[in-house]
Amino acid sequence: MNFVEELRWRGMLHDIMPGTEDLLNKGMTSGYIGFDPTADSLHVGHLTQIMTLIHFQRAGHKPYALVGGATGMVGDPSGKSAERNLLSEDVLQHNLESVQLQLQKFLDFNTGANSAQMVNNYDWFKSFTFLDFIRDVGKHITVNYMMSKDSVKKRLEGDTGMSFTEFTYQLVQGYDFYYLWKHNDCVLQMGGSDQWGNIVTGTELIRRKDAGEAYALTTQLIKKADGTKFGKTESGAVWLDPARTTPYQFYQFWLNTTDVDAKAYIRIFTLLEREAIEAMEAEQDAAPHLRVLQKALAKDITIRVHGEAEYEKAIKSSEFLFGNTGIEFLNELNEAEVIGLFEGVPNFKIALSDLQAGINSVDLLAASTAVFASKGEAKKMIQGGGVAINKVKIESPESVYNADALIGGKFLVAQKGKKNYFLIVVE
Template sequence: MADIKTNLIEELQWRGMLHDIMPGTEDQLNKEMTTAYVGFDPTADSLHIGHMVSVMLLRHLQKAGHRPLAIVGGATGMIGDPSFKEAERQLLDDEAIQKNIAGMKGQLEKFLDFDCGENSAEILNNYDWFQDFSFIDFAREAGKHLTVNYMMGKESVKKRLASGTGISFTEFTYQLLQGWDFYHLYKTKNCRLQFGGSDQWGNIVTGTELIRRKAQGTAFAATCPLITKADGTKFGKTESGAVWLDPEKTSPYEFYQFWLNVGDTDAERYIKIFTFLDKEVIDQLITEHAEAPHVRLLQKRLAEEVTRAVHGQEELDIAIAASNILFGKNVTDQLKTLNERTLLQVFDGVMQSEITKADLEGMAEIADLLSTGTQNQLFASKGEAKRMIKGGGISINKAKLQGSELPKDIELLQGKYILAQKGKKNYCLIKVV
């Protein structure tokens, strides 16, 4: 029997990760190694940071000595969860769901240990036990144990009905399907606990009720709060959309920047929820941050910890280097290490210009480069450029200019870009075509 290492409920409470808990849950977790699960809806081929609370719950569960199950809803994803949604979602076909499951599995494996003995994590797809389960079997085995009155009493159902849009039979049965998941895992994996977001409470307790009525067993439920920003707006959204864990959807640099730019109040909450730093370390960081908020100590540590966990140390180093480039000194070498995508993201929104290779080869002076182009330039005239160069206020690729001549061997970033800088804050990214 695996040892119980910490009191999981106490850990979740101080981190602000506990919303509702069924009586007896803490006693069960302190009594013995407990198998618990969280469900993930496979609506995309990547998790986003909104899913990370559930991922962190599973990781804390495993660290405390318990066994985590991640259930990917290959079957329930074909139905759609009505919980507190205004309209029915688009249904996915099997091919799309399998693609999504594969992407999510790779990301979960970064957080959970799948080879640590008795409390090794496991990923399961509920389609595996639903695919041969006929409608008649489902009606007999699940449907007869819960009344329509019970199902109508769920807040998610009542809210949909009150909205006037109604609810389809398909979505109405969702809580029974999720309840059957819990029952199936109770019978086959000795799973005694389900975690989820606070909007899942009704679906989770349907499972505990099905286990009680059908198996005369006892199961437990706990939920975490839905994470929002300090102003009450939705967490995990930017102007360009969701913040994904997939580096092709959200680059490590963009990912790092998201955490770096959260407000002070949010940073204090998020560092407890989204990192594994212990209480003493976090309390010390909060104290130090309060003494000098402008240094943004909390945000920097939060961004480092989460980016490292999701993307690894190498990508974190690149993201930090990229973040330092705009305002840092002696960063010429760091600038050269950026890949093209990160380079363009760092300088998104700055002035851009375009010249041909032939034009570049024909230029003799730096001033020619800074006042020529098909779009905007740093200077309106060559004379203005010369005066600023003479005053020492121009850098090329973050290196201060020495003299006015254009080097014949000027290095192109990613083989096609030159970064010109006037003063401290004015940039022009020149593309050589």
């Protein structure tokens, strides 16, 4: 497998330094991508870089995943309009450990010569004094060179300016590359297209400091076809941590991809072969309503991130909402998963004491909660057979519900018609 060609046909390649492809074709090459631990989880925006490392390893090369214990303390100005908040050491350490565990799920750390390796730049920066740094690193890169970078220019031209801390980020990242080149024979740094300036600073430092050769490759920044930011939903970022974004929500994010975006994403975010993808594209073009690409995309990536069992649970969750799966399925979910399943669905709270005493359906849906705007409306629709509690049709406006009806001791699910759900949560 040719790494660069693989990125090309998948639509991932953005920039590549001359000589890089020849280098990769000569044999196993060591290369790295950095991940700053700004949160205790990676999100889907990081998946492009994770997939780049996966393809790199599959092509026979040795991938390094660098977690930025040092750079995470500084803040990368690339693509930012304002300076980000600095994290405490305790928070940073927690984030580092969480991100490392996630990265270990994607790469093979026990496959011989090209086994993946995890490194933390805090290991080589923790004893590097400020004076040593400006003498041994800073003297090799001019201020003119640093200010010529787009990431710096945009911030300096903006209203917020840039602190010295963020200004030095490209030197710190550049030294990462130098250190890995010097000690790990790592001759290639990869990243998103917004990282080109920082990466090239590293190649320049290697050249000026030790007359060495190093190379750079960047991938496309992923956007939706309508130009909006990839990986964002109304409720925020889509995380890889199931405690932040449940596997069902994660699955739905990919399943709800537009036809145009699905054609791009299935190449970028899956390991499916070209022939299989092109066959599915033809099938999608012939019958768009079947959403073949979206289903394959959602399945592949949900299994890789969360495992087959969670994928099956996500399927059952969809069938629960849109099919005939019974209410007992909710007993398989924890509280966070139930809340995630009904994200975007109106939620109402009710006191446990109201249910313990017993409450009739009309009062439950139109007094204790606001599923219906009035008792008259509730009564009329119940009499028409169009309302259900826990997927069982309410027989009469006088039907009484108590705590025994609760799912997991916490929830009631109300339905108006087949698709209008309401979650009632007991306090």
